[in-house]
Amino acid sequence: MFSKVMSVVFLGLGLSAAARAQVGVYGMYSVTHYSGIQCLSEAPVNCSNGAAGRPLTGVVNGVPTFGSPSTGVIDPSGGLGGVYYDFKSFGPVRFGVDVRAGANHDNKSGTSATGGDGSAGGQYFLGGLRGSVKTPFPWLKPYAQISAGYAHSNVTEPTNATTTGLVGAPRYYDKFVQYEGFVGADIRIASFIDFRAVELGIGNMNRVGSGSPLDGSSSVGIRSLASGVVFHLP
Numbered sequence: 001m002f003s004k005v006m007s008v009v010f011l012g013l014g015l016s017a018a019a020r021a022q023v024g025v026y027g028m029y030s031v032t033h034y035s036g037i038q039c040l041s042e043a044p045v046n047c048s049n050g051a052a053g054r055p056l057t058g059v060v061n062g063v064p065t066f067g068s069p070s071t072g073v074i075d076p077s078g079g080l081g082g083v084y085y086d087f088k089s090f091g092p093v094r095f096g097v098d099v100r101a102g103a104n105h106d107n108k109s110g111t112s113a114t115g116g117d118g119s120a121g122g123q124y125f126l127g128g129l130r131g132s133v134k135t136p137f138p139w140l141k142p143y144a145q146i147s148a149g150y151a152h153s154n155v156t157e158p159t160n161a162t163t164t165g166l167v168g169a170p171r172y173y174d175k176f177v178q179y180e181g182f183v184g185a186d187i188r189i190a191s192f193i194d195f196r197a198v199e200l201g202i203g204n205m206n207r208v209g210s211g212s213p214l215d216g217s218s219s220v221g222i223r224s225l226a227s228g229v230v231f232h233l234p
Helices: 002-022
Strands: 023-038 056-060 063-066 071-074 077-090 093-106 120-133 140-153 174-190 193-207 219-231
Touching (some): 023 093, 077 120, 093 140, 140 193, 174 219
Antiparallel strands (some): 023 071, 023 219, 077 093, 120 140, 174 193
């Protein structure tokens, strides 16, 4: 995934030479809040993110039965990189396109009692439309965009969901359609660099196809907070 992100960045740098200030290449650190994740542990054992395990509802023929799972959240963090190309102006608004890719991970699981490094996380690639607004302050450029794409994630899978079903085998990952809206603000530091002071995102991801036999939620809410730098030509 890192190589894919860097390919996007280098592509943006190449475009910058031709498109001048219309192109920006950025890198950011982000925290993503995933919600609606089902805790698949069984009471009295909770999931490692603190969500309660499924309550015991009775015993049938000596076999305990459990109720519906509770839902919880996790907050994996990571990095992302992307490039945007602004090509059309209408009054104070300039419109363009944006592509980005990133990865995140967390040491807590929303589905299992076990945790540890890389217990939950994934990668994503998004493309979308953006618009930036000219303000009375030449150093400030707010923007908004809507993006959609593909996510490869194990946030809804318990830590024992592996590709072969055996302990120690590679984790099982689900495929999702992800869509997210963003708003943010860039602050000019120099002619070739901006500080992306904040970017806020809200959206959802929906699983495509079936997950593992142990899988939980098929729909997960997303909220994100990011900050970073944007490189461009004057």
